[in-house]
Amino acid sequence: MALLAMLTEQPMHTYRMHELIKQRGKNTVVNVAQRNSVYQTIERLLRVGLIHVEQTTQTEGRPERVIYGITQEGRDTLHTWLAEMLTTPVNEYPAFPAALAFVMVLSPAKVQRELAARCDALSQSLTVSQQATEALMKQGLPRLFLIEDEYKQAMQRAELTWVQSLLDDMQHGRIDWNEAWLKDVAATFEGGT
Numbered sequence: 001m002a003l004l005a006m007l008t009e010q011p012m013h014t015y016r017m018h019e020l021i022k023q024r025g026k027n028t029v030v031n032v033a034q035r036n037s038v039y040q041t042i043e044r045l046l047r048v049g050l051i052h053v054e055q056t057t058q059t060e061g062r063p064e065r066v067i068y069g070i071t072q073e074g075r076d077t078l079h080t081w082l083a084e085m086l087t088t089p090v091n092e093y094p095a096f097p098a099a100l101a102f103v104m105v106l107s108p109a110k111v112q113r114e115l116a117a118r119c120d121a122l123s124q125s126l127t128v129s130q131q132a133t134e135a136l137m138k139q140g141l142p143r144l145f146l147i148e149d150e151y152k153q154a155m156q157r158a159e160l161t162w163v164q165s166l167l168d169d170m171q172h173g174r175i176d177w178n179e180a181w182l183k184d185v186a187a188t189f190e191g192g193t
Helices: 002-009 014-023 035-047 072-087 095-100 108-138 143-171 179-190
Strands: 051-057 065-070
Touching: 002 014, 002 035, 002 051, 002 065, 002 072, 014 035, 035 051, 035 065, 065 072, 108 143
Parallel strands: none
Antiparallel strands: 051 065
């Protein structure tokens, strides 16, 4: 999707797409840590006819440079993907709720320490993200190109608030457990009541 969207702007070569994704901060929502993944994606898009080779150039002493363009089928597919992703919530099975589902395996004290560390990490991540967004806006990047960062920051703030509330409940004994209590709960549910 990211590569197809880039190609709606203008035809370009793979390296340029990779660099634009990073320059625009889209690498926070699209995994391009390995440049090779971009090349592999280009090959797949080319194979299924969503993009085409616009031109191939080569300068002396440099590797061949292939400029790609988007096909009409690629535009239609991109629009379909975007519409589906914008309208249809999906359960993405993130790791944190899965961990929350089984916190009782750890002691309450250990969970509190780990959640406090998560709060620190969320605060730091939120600060870094906000600073990066501000820097990109100062460089003149319009807000429209940063709304995914706004969304991620809103989700981080909400998560931070929720985790802090959970920690408060644990610290004040409103949520607590021990091994005997867990066995009682397990026995209750095994009995079907």
